[in-house]
Amino acid sequence: MSISANLTLELFNKPFLLEKRIDLLIAIKKFGSINKAAKEVPLSYKAAWEAIEDMNNLSNTPIVIKETGGTGGGGTKLTEYGENLLNTYLILKEEQKKFLENLNRITDINSGTLKTIRRLSMQLSARNQIIGKIVDINLGSVNAQISLELKNDKKLVSIITLNSVENLDLKIGDEVVALIKSSNVLISTDTNIKISARNSLRGKIESINKGDVNSEVIIDILNGDKVVTVLTTNSLEDLGLEVGLEVDAIIKASDIMIGK
Structure with missing residues (x-):
């Protein structure tokens, strides 16, 4: 059972795009003919x-x-x-598929229980939630190294347990979310610094929320992705951080969680 x-x-409380109609639109795009699309x-022909x-x-x-x-005597085509509407529907359909796969994975319909249903509505405290695509999975004896490609073509590396890889059913090509606490993001103004942390994301400071003790810094790393870090106000002043300054956001691979 699944x-x-x-x-x-x-649209206007009426069915607008149903799966049968989507199949019809796909066929019209493919053949450029309502007659051929209807048969597909x-x-x-009348129902189409x-x-x-x-x-x-x-x-x-x-x-x-x-x-x-025209040479073919005309035809039918999508505007x-x-x-755009067809492409949007297909994206929504793919996201629905992922949701249902997740729902099937974390519930046990056969035993009649929904023991982990609360996970679907869980709110996360991690300030940084960055979408990326898995481009490599390197399995070790205990942990796995997951390499992600972000929208801006930058890379992130995460170290998670083998159990997490199995539970999330992670595969190369999957779109996932990198979750990072703002307190785990360090800032460096020195581009030549040598560090042990696997991840260094170059960006420009977009805004600073300065407090008496701690301050929040938001770094724009391009293509709509931003990294938020919280550091002491003393550190903020010692580093001379200001809006517009280029910095590196440094993150340990072990501090990056993966969500799917």
Whole structure:
């Protein structure tokens, strides 16, 4: 027994994008013909056009349009809006798949219990939650080294237990979240410093929230990714940190948790 669900997007409280309609849009993109697309799904020609007209009528912008003329005598194609909508749905579908896989993994439907359901709504205290893709997994006797590629093409290395790799079912190509406490992020203004920490992310200080004892520094490491660190105000002043200054955010591999 397992958990499954269909994904339907509604507009004005009416079904707008159902999985059958998505299959139809994919087929229209593939063949450029409503007749061929209907046979691919399969749907009758009439049902296919009714689905298209229903989507176009609900939407402020047409999703599918007819083309006339040309060597092939015309055809049917997705509009730019329709292409974007299809791509968005497929991304949502992939995220739904990951959610359901996680739900199946952490629950035990066969015994009738949902013993770990609270994990799905758990709030995390880690200030830094950075999305990355696993590009390498190096398994040791006890721990594993997980190498991530971030959106800005920078790399992060995390050391976690083999049990964690198995429990999370980590694989190369998986999109995961690197979780880092702000207190575990060090700052260096010396680009030539030699350190034992595996991770050094170059960025520019975006903002500083200065307090009497501790201060918060937010570092922009490009492509929308930011790293937050908390350090003493004395350290802030000793390092001469200010907005716009380029620094390195230094993080030990053992201080990076992985979430999926």
